[in-house]
Amino acid sequence: MRDSKIITFAHYKGGTGKTTSCINIAGALAKEGHKVLVIDLDPQGNATSGLGINNQKLETHMLHIMDRKELMTSIILKTNFENLHIAPTNHNLSMANIKTYDGKSEALILTNAIKEIKEYYDFILIDTPPSHGHFIINGLIAADEIVMVLDVGVFSLESLSIFNESFFDFFKKLDLNLNISMALVTKSNDTSLPWKRNYGKEIQADVERYLNKPVFTLPYSEDIFISQAAGKPLSHHNPKSKIAKKYKEIAKKLSVEITAL
Template sequence: MARIIGVANQKGGVGKTTTAINLAASFAVLEFKTLLVDADPQANSTTGVGFDLHNVTHSLYDCMVNDSLGRDVILKTEIPNLNLIPSHIDLVGAEIEMINYPNRETVLKNILEPLRNDYDFIVIDCSPSLGLITVNALTAADSVIVPVQCEFFALEGLGKLLNTIKIVQSRLNMELEIEGILMTMYDGRLRLCNQVVSEVRR
């Protein structure tokens, strides 16, 4: 049964998608059956593993809004053992379309649960926001990795994300664990980087 890992930070440009792709690809290279779920409307994970968005006819949007089955939108990547549920710009509108759904926070969980037995790992590249799509990802996940860039404003917004995770843990997914804070773009020669790491550890 797959372990579902979310990669989340509402701040853009912190290496979230790079982390998600490399984590999923690493699992695949180690011969674990892996599914990468692109839950970011920018669809950078989709293009990052080699797909042209013009050729993506069905995506996570269709699962979340049009009731398509997860397995019906899965694409095989060129990396052995790595499959993808692609994203699309249409996902931007999904939060509005889902606003009146009963149990709207568990839509993604219901999509992924039937796929757990097909994979060893499912990695979710979360949307760079704290909206409904990200809440869905956190509700579906067993654990979450939070990439944080080593720069001056790195901790800005981290508290909000951690608070959102606590809310999800208390109301929607009591089993959700924080896998860790991943420092990205780290250069040990720079004092600022080391200061940021010290602050995060505190």
């Protein structure tokens, strides 16, 4: 049986680069020959469209999983990229009928749904929406590892402790740990800014100190825009670009343990 690794990309803030990181790391892992599934748990459906799937034309999708109406095997689609599959989503996911998290079972919907397909994949990457709600909780609980995705800003470090405090009690109640294995600081060198100082490096050092885990920076890059407009991961659109190489390096770091097994 395959020993799959489930990695959730998370932060409660929007626009930090969670989806961008999820799909580009997925592409890099798939290109290295790993079997990869991306689970799109954000009603915006950006991971779905970012991997070239029209999210307006889906018959079955993650809503049916979160409402416990379908099995993962009936919603997963192949993408145009070898070894890379997607459990797609569109805006309908926001109508999922999960009411509260006072019961353990609602928080474990995704964890339970994944069980039947886990053995087919080396990596399952989960993209979560910016919130404190149902979907992020399900994504965090299903994860073996959490990748925090932060943007460059004065509030970055503050947001890390808010994240920890928001979910800590909930996880403790379920007797689970928040296993943050690395952090990414995106758009770390915004060249449009009038000052020269590289705040990305400073924030990287602060986050490293706070988490005591590896922290990678991702430079601002036009290639992100171009590859997303083409519906392709950088690994398959412009693998020679600087940002593609960065994501490849991060994918390698995430895959070290699994290939060493």
